[in-house]
Amino acid sequence: MASRARHRAATGARDGSRQRRLPLRFLLPALVLVALMAMLMLRGYVHSEILADHRVRPAAGTDRVPENILAGGPVIDARGSRPTTLSVPDHRLVLTFDDGPDPVWTPRVLDVLKKHDAHAVFFVTGTMASRYPGLVQRMVDEGHEIGLHTFNHPDLSYQSKRRIDWELSQNQLAISGAAGIRTSLFRPPYSSYSAAMDNASWPVTEYIGSRGYVTVVNNTDSEDWRKPGVDEIIRRATPKNGKGAIVLMHDSGGDRHQTVQALDRFLPGLKAQGYAFQNLTEALDAPSAHTRVSGLALWKGKAWIFLVQASEHITDGLVVGLAIIGSLVIGRFLLMLLLSGWHARRVRRRGFRWGPPVTEPVSVLVPAYNEAKCIENTVRSLMASEHPIEVLVIDDGSSDGTARIVEAMGLPNVRVIRQLNAGKPAALNRGLANARHDIVVMMDGDTVFEPATVRELVQPFGDPGVGAVAGNAKVGNRDTLIGAWQHIEYVMGFNLDRRMYDMLRCMPTIPGAVGAFRRSALQRIGGMSDDTLAEDTDVTMALHRDGWKVVYAENARAWTEAPETVQQLWSQRYRWSYGTMQAIWKHRRALVERGPSGRFGRVGLPLVSLFMVLAPLLAPLIDVFLVYGLVFGPTAKTVSAWLGVLALQAVCAAYAFRLDRERMTHLISLPLQQILYRQIMYVVLLQSWITALTGGRLRWQKLRRTGVVGAPPDPAVRQPAADGGPV
Incomplete structure (x- = not known):
């Protein structure tokens, strides 16, 4: 009886947990959107844009009129x-x-x-x-x-x-x-x-x-x-x-x-x-x-006037917000096009070098927690590296035999370090403490490298001022619709951004899937911190504030497994968004710091706050006004404006795909991505804001991996730039 009671209590607790998750994840964002649409509909009503009938009927005779x-x-x-x-x-x-x-x-x-x-x-x-x-x-x-x-x-x-x-x-x-x-x-x-x-x-x-x-x-x-x-x-x-x-x-x-x-x-x-x-x-x-x-009739009238005035003010604010977000989107696109092209021409010109060639061995750290389905592909891709490396797989208390799989491979220069589950930052710090070389490459346990990745990734360290290098993370499982959307986002939103930030000398994030660090630089800032859920963004900002350069190596390609379901995507982006907010708040003093290290605070931190936290929160206004315009407003002008924004995004996306030597066929799903995917990202960001403003704590969430990303394509069979990139 006691056992059954405990079972029912546990089941009830799980059910209650599931019931509590729904309101936090969907209810409040949905209410915000519904409230905005209600305000817009009320505005349309009081502006005679709906239910109005301005037609004058023809005369109908007078025989019935006294x-x-x-x-x-x-x-x-x-x-x-x-x-x-x-x-x-x-x-x-x-x-x-x-x-x-x-x-x-x-x-x-x-x-x-x-x-x-x-x-x-x-x-x-x-x-x-x-x-x-x-x-x-x-x-x-x-x-x-x-x-x-x-x-x-x-x-x-x-x-x-x-x-x-x-x-x-x-x-x-x-x-x-x-x-x-x-x-x-x-x-x-x-x-x-x-x-x-x-x-x-x-x-x-x-x-x-x-x-x-x-x-x-x-x-x-x-x-x-x-x-x-x-x-x-x-x-x-x-x-x-x-x-x-x-x-x-x-x-x-x-x-x-x-x-x-x-x-x-x-x-x-x-x-x-x-x-x-x-x-x-x-x-x-x-x-x-x-x-x-007097009485109820008076208060009903006053309530009506209050709602109409609120709809007017809110709509005016939305219009201003739409103008701001439109200007930001266009300005950002133009800036990305200009600076990313400049970056590509600079690093691709004949004879370009960061400094003396870097040929010394490096340590590759692979933090792994329950990566049994992926870890073998990851380690084997490293064994094909063209650059001398040692590999440290830090098993962070896995329960699926991840460490045993690596040990059973019996590969030279591959060490397995076991620890009780303490989180990714702790695993990376454990790897740093056991690394033998000054340059350290970090990657995720579900990622595979091309043979040239490590070599390309460490060449910028020929410049003694470089403290960290961001690689080119690519979606390996892009055959599904969600994967294709993330592929567009990675190529356009992440890598094009990194080119821009590289030119502005304020790179905000070294991706966890493919990044390299000068070990001495990490030691100066105290290693990887667990203060935020975005440890990669946190450490990158800390390196900027310590005066190090952070650059982007476009040819250091890594193939990672992106989330394959909306649930997994939600969990990942929720953690990213909330972690980015934490990192921005943690490093807010960079805004007032002086000297070369203050450049990130003057340029990078405002840009990250604007484009990664604030602007995406206003982005759905484009779609809200699209719906409003289709139903109540000038339909032709509304559609033309929306198509104009989509065309600008398509131009940027096509340019980004060409820079990254990717096939253009995946851009077919771009319009649908703008309609559906952006709304998911909006709700995730809104939920992150709610968590931050209410003082909530979000725990690290492990994504379910499938191991679908295998060994990287052979560079010898890569398509030329004019034909796109690898399949």
Whole structure:
């Protein structure tokens, strides 16, 4: 019984662990993306980019419209069983402004009205009121009346009752949140005179009346939207023979400077003729159209305004972020193209040498933990080396017989060192302590070298200022889709980067798969540190700060086994990302250090922080705005912009493949990599940020190896540069 209880407890603990992993890995990043998309959709809604219908329906006859409506005034009250109309009394003029509020022109219109002590009615759309609530509040504070003009400004003639209710309720919600009021005035979009009512628009007016609204059209149209000139606007807005009128103007929808100028002349001119400029209810001697909103209705309105304002600010921030990331991506690509080409020409020119040839033996350290499937290929590739070496396999407490496999091979100059499991840095330090030579090569237990790799890797040590050399790591298992994506990333993102960083003299990382160090340089910085999960990045930064040069040897090729599943890829990149953040934080003082050793802090550390930690976090904005543009925005421009970015990446990738003498066929998967692979890397990086900000600790994660990377290709059968690289 106790045994079964312990088993259930252990199983429950494992199940609970699996359940806890899901939220950390997927839930929060997914929530961030969903929240961003929700904000963008809300922005699209309030900008009339979705659900809007700007079509005007054709006339539909008038036989169903009551005669008293067609022949009546511009104020239509259909709230009762017998619709009636009202007209403004003589020498009273009601100015009405449609489609606002506009952040540019509405304040100018309000300023002119205030200057001439005139009131007006503003028929606002919900989209604009939601975006500029302060202007709605100003209208109310200065004594003007507010009317509904729908939320999205559709032609209501052929809309469903459900859509009409939605337009009214959303318009009221925006006004309630902006100014704390409700209004009973309504003007349909695209309306004109009461005589223009037809069989399509009249049922809408009747239905709106049944909802408690008074429909206000006009009987004097300034046609200011045509921009006919100030004099013509004044002429059209002036009623005949002292008659009262409801004048239609606009404070939004384009350049309204003629409207503002006309008002400044129109108001004093008609006041001199005895006209009073009043609200509609003032002109009709009726109760105010406004009622105060309180309680839940008020808080719903305020919540709506808050969300809209948040979406505006967040979207503006995203646009700025997109501009920044676009500039960074383009700038980085151009810099990589320029400096990597310069690097290739420099190291490939005839007679180039780092210094005197390096011919002395070197020690190769192979830290191994449960590498039974790979270790034999690794050691045999080293035995084919063209450079004299000794090989130290440091077995870090393997439980799969890794050490026994190496010992059973019985190879000369190969030693096996066993230790209790203590981690990769400890294994490397143990190897350093037992190495016989001053130059030390480090590689992973799942990597194979070409015969010339060690020789090419150690030649830069002919320069006494060089403390470490980065080799050219290549993906050996590139036949799967995930492998092909990583192959592109290695060639383009890693090796092209290393060429650039080499020219800038601020190489950030010696890859664990293929790197070489001057033993005395490592001893000066205290050896390999276990302070971070990216010991290769950590030690490289430490060497820079100690004043050593770190360079890139393009012909020192190593073939490594990349993760073959999303789970393995996730684990590896999570450790890399988090470890890089740890290393950057550990060496942050390099930013203020002086002298030659401070160059890395002035150039390298900012570049690494920007391009490896910050910029990738913003990269998904390109895809988020792609989706937004395809659904809501200008589709053709959006697709063109995205294809332009993809084309730039393709050019860089093709150039990188040519520099590395790789076949171009793998670039077929580049578009899919940009859509899917980048999102995986984004979520991994976001999770790393969360781990770092919450103070979490990430343990080293061992990847499952398959041993699919065999002996490296024979250099004698390598394809020439024009045809690509090895298969």
